[in-house]
Ligand SMILES: Nc1ncnc2c1ncn2[C@@H]1O[C@H](COP(=O)(O)OP(=O)(O)OP(=O)(O)O)[C@@H](O)[C@H]1O
């Protein structure tokens with residue numbers, strides 16, 4: 302946003318006056334040449350020199366402004382991080398040392414800003430000094446020519462007057478030029494965003510049904526290390542497919558790939574025979590109701606937060622979805638009920654309450670594919686049971702992929718895929734996997750040991 306503001310100011314306040322002054326100076330220069338070319342040269346020679354100094358300083362200035370911008374971003378990111386992580390920093394007694402570091406960053410930013418301003422000023426001031434030499438050379442040459450008798454007194458006075466008026470606006474132009482040069486690093490950063498490849502694809506969805514097929518899928522995030530290797534499985538419509546496995550195994554990644562948040566590097570993912578990488582992401586997402594592991598909420602009312610699931614939903618529809626997701630009890634406790642604003646990212650709600658809003662969105666959207674990533678992880682048992690039964694109504698006849706760490710949540714699934722270290726380690730029905738006595742059976746046994754409840758498989 303800062304880059305945007307800088308570029309806006311540069312366009313409206315620097316570029317236009319600079320072009321204006323180039324035009325007006327050219328006109329004045331032409332008239333001066335028409336009066337006396339020798340005196341005109343004495344007046345104008347300083348212009349190219351002064352502008353050349355500023356223009357040639359571009360590289361040095363760029364270095365200054367890049368460093369200064371980096372220091373500022375460092376500082377801004379730390380401030381934001383501090384605000385977001387304050388409770389973790391406090392609980393680890395680390396707020397003090399974090400603030401010390403932040404202070405150092407503020408000072409570094411200050412130092413960089415001063416160096417950058419001084420650097421730019423040094424070039425602009427030297428260029429301005431050169432401009433002042435113009436007046437001296439007019440006076441000098443004018444006096445010589447006057448004594449020679451080749452210049453009239455009125456013409457001399459004219460040049461002195463022109464020179465005294467010409468340079469002041471040009472000094473402002475020099476500053477403008479320096480400011481325009483300094484925007485280069487802002488432009489580069491904007492271009493980084495603008496040049497990001499955009500996912501495109503056909504807006505017409507050609508899927509026949511909603512079976513999701515992963516066919517030898519490989520994927521890595523930006524930094525290159527593969528997080529999914531050769532993953533193949535099918536999630537059938539009308540069935541619940543559960544992804545389980547150790548943390549970091551690639552479950553969330555797989556689910557996000559199914560919704561084309563990224564494109565797979567190898568292999569392909571199809572929905573009812575349609576390659577997702579050929580579909581327009583926006584149209585594709587109309588097929589999905591997703592409840593993410595990390596819920597994102599907006600600083601708006603509860604009703605509007607749920608309405609994100611379906612923009613044109615009536616209040617009645619929204620309330621219905623909210624009731625199914627057990628939001629009623631906590632919503633009515635809030636000061637303005639359904640119309641209470643819930644703060645930035647829902648900071649005025651508990652984890653379980655936030656999750657219920659996210660589930661309500663999925664109920665409202667009611668799309669043919671349902672992706673649930675730890676959807677009920679932060680709910681208490683009572684809420685979980687109630688929502689599980691509502692979910693089982695939601696997922697009827699749909700393609701459902703559910704990720705869960707609690708084995709009892711997935712014990713009723715039609716199929717279980719165990720993802721470990723980015724590969725499919727096991728797959729089959731819960732019964733088959735229990736009999737196989739592999740990773741799934743081990744995880745289930747461990748959880749059964751650690752909990753009071755029984756596994757009903
Ligand atoms: N945005 C990201 N950029 C880079 N690497 C990532 C990103 N998100 C996840 N990873 C890496 O990809 C791997 C798989 O992560 P993923 O979130 O899919 O695991 P998971 O099975 O969902 O784990 P959990 O059960 O803890 O939610 C991890 O090693 C993680 O470090």
Ligand SMILES: [Mg+2]
Pocket residue numbers: 552553554594674
């Ligand atoms: Mg995950």
